[in-house]
Amino acid sequence: MPKPHPELPSDPPLQRPPQAVQSADYSIEQNPHKANRGLTRAWHAAINSLSGLRYAVLEESAFRQELTLVAILAPWAFLLPVDVVERILLLGTLLVVLIVELLNSSVEAAIDRISLERHSLSKRAKDFGSAAVMLALVLCGGTWVAIAGPHVVRWVRTLAG
Incomplete structure (x- = not known):
């Protein structure tokens, strides 16, 4: 007979905000990382990706x-x-x-x-x-x-x- 899993603290049930994009606590306009669009976003994504590869090579x-x-x-x-x-x-x-x-x-x-x-x-x-x-x-x-x-x-x- 399988051993029962230990009880984990239960999280409150998830509730979706009325609009998925914006809630009382957060809107996408508040996030400075989401301001880039188009080629600027692609450029920053490429820089972040290269940084991740660099970390992986140096540290992993x-x-x-x-x-x-x-x-x-x-x-x-x-x-x-x-x-x-x-x-x-x-x-x-x-x-x-x-x-x-x-x-x-x-x-x-x-x-x-x-x-x-x-x-x-x-x-x-x-x-x-x-x-x-x-x-x-x-x-x-x-x-x-x-x-x-x-x-x-x-x-x-x-x-x-």
């Missing part, structure tokens, strides 16, 4: 490890005699690993900002992110074995004589 060892994996495998995606869809799958799964790792790192940073003390819900959130990265790596590995594997086996047999 797991991201650096996965980036090394991408640097090693990406050229092989172009050297393998595969069709365009297979090449997109090989490269796409590498990008999925990086994307999921960035999302995992953002969850960890948000949890750490809230509190550095150990808490079961913080652990659970971080474990979910870690599991997501693991599943992305399994997807990537399976895709590479299925698509590149037969070509590698053929090359090894040819070299072995």
Whole structure:
């Protein structure tokens, strides 16, 4: 019989404001981060994205490890005699690993900002992110074995004589 979950404090029921865009406490005009539109917004988004990638490279060892994996495998995606869809799958799964790792790192940073003390819900959130990265790596590995594997086996047999 499964062990019952410990009781968690219940939150008050969610109530939507009459208008989703504006409530008594908040309007989009109050948010200085929402003032940019068009090309200015795109420019600032690009700067923020590059900043996020820079933080990931400088501060996240797991991201650096996965980036090394991408640097090693990406050229092989172009050297393998595969069709365009297979090449997109090989490269796409590498990008999925990086994307999921960035999302995992953002969850960890948000949890750490809230509190550095150990808490079961913080652990659970971080474990979910870690599991997501693991599943992305399994997807990537399976895709590479299925698509590149037969070509590698053929090359090894040819070299072995």
